[in-house]
Amino acid sequence: MKIAIVGGGPGGLYFAALMKQLDPAHEVTVWERNAASDTFGFGVVFSDETLGGIGNADTVIAEYMSRRFARWSDIDIHFRGEMHTVGGQGFAAMSRKELLELLQRRCLELGVEVHFSTMAPEVEQLSAEYDLVLAADGLNSAIRTRFSDSFKPSLDARVSKYMWLGTNQVFEAFKFFVKETDAGTMQIHGYPYSDEGSTFIVEMHEDVWRAAGFDETENDAFAPGVSDEKAVAKVKEIFAEELAGYEVLTNNSKWINFTTVRNQNWRHENIVLLGDAAHTAHFSIGSGTKLAMEDSLALAACLHEHGNVAAALEAYETERRPVVESTQRAAQASMEWFENIGQYKEQDPVQFCFNLLTRSRRITYDNLKLRDTDFAHKVDEDFARRSGSSEISPAMFQPYKIGELELVNRVVVSPMDMYCAVDGVPGDFHLVHLGSKAMGGAGLVMTEMVCVSDIGRITPGCTGLYTGEQGSAWKRITDYVHGNSNAKIGAQIGHSGRKGSTKLMWEGIDEPLEEGNWEVLAPSAIPYGEGCHVPAEITRAQMDTVREQFIDAARRADAAGFDLLELHAAHGYLLSSFLSPLSNTRTDAYGGSLENRLRYPLEVLDAVRAVWPAHKPIGVRISATDWTEGGNTEDDALVIAQRFIDHGIDSIDVSSGQIVRNERPAFGRSYQTPFADKIRNQVAAAAGVTVIAVGAISSYDDVNSILLAGRADLVALGRTHLYNPQWTLQAAAEQEYVGAGASWPLPFKAGRRKPPSARTDAVRPRLSLLKEEEVDEQTHLRWTPTSTHSGESLIPVS
Numbered sequence: 001m002k003i004a005i006v007g008g009g010p011g012g013l014y015f016a017a018l019m020k021q022l023d024p025a026h027e028v029t030v031w032e033r034n035a036a037s038d039t040f041g042f043g044v045v046f047s048d049e050t051l052g053g054i055g056n057a058d059t060v061i062a063e064y065m066s067r068r069f070a071r072w073s074d075i076d077i078h079f080r081g082e083m084h085t086v087g088g089q090g091f092a093a094m095s096r097k098e099l100l101e102l103l104q105r106r107c108l109e110l111g112v113e114v115h116f117s118t119m120a121p122e123v124e125q126l127s128a129e130y131d132l133v134l135a136a137d138g139l140n141s142a143i144r145t146r147f148s149d150s151f152k153p154s155l156d157a158r159v160s161k162y163m164w165l166g167t168n169q170v171f172e173a174f175k176f177f178v179k180e181t182d183a184g185t186m187q188i189h190g191y192p193y194s195d196e197g198s199t200f201i202v203e204m205h206e207d208v209w210r211a212a213g214f215d216e217t218e219n220d221a222f223a224p225g226v227s228d229e230k231a232v233a234k235v236k237e238i239f240a241e242e243l244a245g246y247e248v249l250t251n252n253s254k255w256i257n258f259t260t261v262r263n264q265n266w267r268h269e270n271i272v273l274l275g276d277a278a279h280t281a282h283f284s285i286g287s288g289t290k291l292a293m294e295d296s297l298a299l300a301a302c303l304h305e306h307g308n309v310a311a312a313l314e315a316y317e318t319e320r321r322p323v324v325e326s327t328q329r330a331a332q333a334s335m336e337w338f339e340n341i342g343q344y345k346e347q348d349p350v351q352f353c354f355n356l357l358t359r360s361r362r363i364t365y366d367n368l369k370l371r372d373t374d375f376a377h378k379v380d381e382d383f384a385r386r387s388g389s390s391e392i393s394p395a396m397f398q399p400y401k402i403g404e405l406e407l408v409n410r411v412v413v414s415p416m417d418m419y420c421a422v423d424g425v426p427g428d429f430h431l432v433h434l435g436s437k438a439m440g441g442a443g444l445v446m447t448e449m450v451c452v453s454d455i456g457r458i459t460p461g462c463t464g465l466y467t468g469e470q471g472s473a474w475k476r477i478t479d480y481v482h483g484n485s486n487a488k489i490g491a492q493i494g495h496s497g498r499k500g501s502t503k504l505m506w507e508g509i510d511e512p513l514e515e516g517n518w519e520v521l522a523p524s525a526i527p528y529g530e531g532c533h534v535p536a537e538i539t540r541a542q543m544d545t546v547r548e549q550f551i552d553a554a555r556r557a558d559a560a561g562f563d564l565l566e567l568h569a570a571h572g573y574l575l576s577s578f579l580s581p582l583s584n585t586r587t588d589a590y591g592g593s594l595e596n597r598l599r600y601p602l603e604v605l606d607a608v609r610a611v612w613p614a615h616k617p618i619g620v621r622i623s624a625t626d627w628t629e630g631g632n633t634e635d636d637a638l639v640i641a642q643r644f645i646d647h648g649i650d651s652i653d654v655s656s657g658q659i660v661r662n663e664r665p666a667f668g669r670s671y672q673t674p675f676a677d678k679i680r681n682q683v684a685a686a687a688g689v690t691v692i693a694v695g696a697i698s699s700y701d702d703v704n705s706i707l708l709a710g711r712a713d714l715v716a717l718g719r720t721h722l723y724n725p726q727w728t729l730q731a732a733a734e735q736e737y738v739g740a741g742a743s744w745p746l747p748f749k750a751g752r753r754k755p756p757s758a759r760t761d762a763v764r765p766r767l768s769l770l771k772e773e774e775v776d777e778q779t780h781l782r783w784t785p786t787s788t789h790s791g792e793s794l795i796p797v798s
Contacts, residue, residue, distance in 0.1 A: 001026050004126040007136030008032025011275035011292025013103035018300035020110040029113045031120035039100050040252040042166040043193025044289040045093045057297050068094045070192040073781035074173035082349040087780035088371025093193040133271040141277035152264035157257045160339050162203035166249035171198045172782040177242045184208030185342040195785030202235050227253040267313040279324050281331035330360040343681040350382040355709040366701040383708055395707035397741025402690045403617040403650045407443035408486045409741040411728045414694050414718035415446040415492045419504045424464030426473045435480045437721050438487035439745050441728030445487050449494040449568045452549040455518045456495035459504050471556040478561035486743040491557040494568030497577045498522035498535035522577050523584040529661020547604050554608045565612055570623040571658035575601040580659045582631045598643050605647050619651030620644050624675035627663040641679045651690035670697050677711035692716050700731035
């Protein structure tokens with residue numbers, strides 16, 4: 001093959017070396033616009049997994065890298081005057097300059113033609129003259145821009161500012177310095193890369209950056225290689241204590257906004273993107289160099305395994321894209337966590353450390369416990385102390401109070417519509433459904449949305465609280481829950497609005513009834529989506545009627561024995577549709593500004609609060625984002641939450657979306673938890689209001705992690721409880737927890753221990769003559785520089 005590579009960074013050079021190694025007959029040419037000695041940045045970090053791949057692919061490179069690595073396992077987190085160390089992580093880093101020199105020499109040794117300080121020919125010429133063109137030309141890829149119609153790139157410039165610096169202070173571990181200043185929260189990401197220096201990245205939200213005066217040089221133009229010395233001087237001053245007298249090193253150091261790069265396609269004819277040209281991931285989760293070199297290995301392997309370029313490029317993207325997207329999801333979560341780091345400034349230091357470590361959701365409590373048992377125990381002790389509990393237990397089994405309502409644990413059965421009622425009356429199905437979840441150990445069981453009127457139902461199978469018969473049927477259920485479990489039971493009440501008069505879910509979700517229709521109401525005459533009912537614009541008189549229906553339903557809920565009441569103001573139902581500009585285009589006092597759109601939902605809340613007993617908590621469920629351009633955002637959700645808090649709610653259940661049919665939600669594990677986190681830590685916690693996280697949460701490990709990090713006070717699980725009604729009790733057995741937080745019904749008590757699985761009772765014979773030496777896997781490994789790294793020559797050219 002004839003291969004043209006545009007970009008002589010680590011990704012391009014490594015790919016060139018691998019291809020020549022696979023077949024010396026390949027003609028591989030690299031163009032790099034910078035000089036061979038130019039390199040920007042300081043250190044690069046690799047995972048053990050990536051190093052294993054490099055070792056399998058090129059033993060020469062792997063062996064040299066291993067001799068140059070700084071290795072350590074500890075993370076030191078400095079926050080609010082305390083330093084906490086967490087071990088068991090495993091890091092390896094080296095100088096970016098040394099890595100480039102190594103790869104340059106390796107390419108020279110293998111016969112790759114490399115042109116430094118040279119612009120590549122036009123890409124159309126390369127595409128015509130070469131079998132393959134590799135676009136490894138970085139974040140601002142000219143090739144990606146040239147064929148943007150094919151690659152369909154998305155560039156998301158973020159709100160935080162950061163600067164790559166170095167220091168001659170050699171850190172012993174990965175360092176997070178989180179510093180509260182007069183301007184706001186700033187942080188340092190630092191790690192050693194040799195026996196001579198460390199990477200020192202300073203990062204802060206743009207608002208903090210401006211408040212600190214770093215915008216003084218915002219409009220200055222810096223030539224390539226020139227650093228922003230004014231900003232560097234200010235960094236030295238602010239972080240003088242952390243630098244401890246050591247120098248700050250610069251290398252083309254200037255302020256940058258991180259840009260997340262995504263492409264719908266990575267290939268165009270015989271041109272393929274690699275590394276930052278194809279994708280980026282925030283530096284807080286890993287190294288762009290690591291990703292680029294993994295790309296190179298996968299691409300070289302696919303080209304070697306397939307008979308033609310087109311098939312190889314398709315196989316490469318098919319194989320590599322899921323890995324990259326998984327990394328990008330974790331990096332997005334980590335990046336957003338650091339963007340909002342200021343919201344955690346009041347957290348207890350131990351909780352803050354756990355929060356930081358689990359920010360990307362790749363590390364969880366159980367995972368951390370395997371890495372550093374002592375620190376995990378410290379986290380448990382800290383959570384129990386802050387919970388006012390003398391019992392150290394899994395976080396999910398710590399007790400909790402919403403107002404005066406005491407819960408035995410922090411697990412909630414989320415509201416789930418069952419569509420099995422007749423004329424709004426809950427029957428035996430609902431008794432078994434909700435009763436089994438209560439007996440299954442959850443601290444709080446929520447009903448489905450109980451509708452406040454017959455035309456407020458979503459489907460003919462929805463339950464209601466608008467007749468005495470319905471109230472009596474619900475009392476039968478609450479009596480059962482109270483008599484057969486330690487769970488509390490809450491009623492969620494709502495009005496379907498424009499999403500009413502539809503078929504049962506399994507007959508056609510959101511599809512209008514073919515017969516037996518009723519009039520649907522909404523703030524504006526806008527359908528939920530294509531093929532849906534066009535609602536009538538609700539009049540002021542009808543708004544009064546609906547408000548009274550909410551009041552009547554609340555009274556019936558109290559009489560039926562419910563412990564808690566929740567208003568459904570999410571998912572595009574009536575109250576929710578008032579909140580969203582996508583469904584509310586009114587021109588009166590109830591439309592327009594967010595404050596106006598809040599007016600009717602708050603009016604209903606006030607009316608219901610007035611008749612609901614003061615000793616029983618009242619909450620609201622909201623959609624934190626509409627997942628659609630022009631709709632409410634998470635920042636709007638903060639305002640909405642604050643206004644509901646101002647009007648006396650005790651809890652807020654944070655969901656998202658379902659406002660319009662053409663939404664584009666970013667589904668994923670615990671995908672709605674960041675919204676709960678933001679609301680809790682920016683507005684709710686200070687007011688003593690309970691925040692409930694919900695959405696794609698299914699493991700007890702995730703539940704514990706969410707609670708321990710302070711992202712929510714309670715965790716609601718829906719489909720997980722459909723899969724296993726005894727989920728909470730089973731989680732207790734899995735964690736070997738026995739205590740007040742997991743109350744087994746007496747007839748079930750014999751099942752409170754995890755049953756043995758296959759062959760767990762097998763007694764193994766001794767099959768070794770000599771006892772194997774135990775491997776000392778150090779939980780805490782610090783980087784200790786040695787003189788053996790100094791003066792080592794690069795690999796010789798044969």
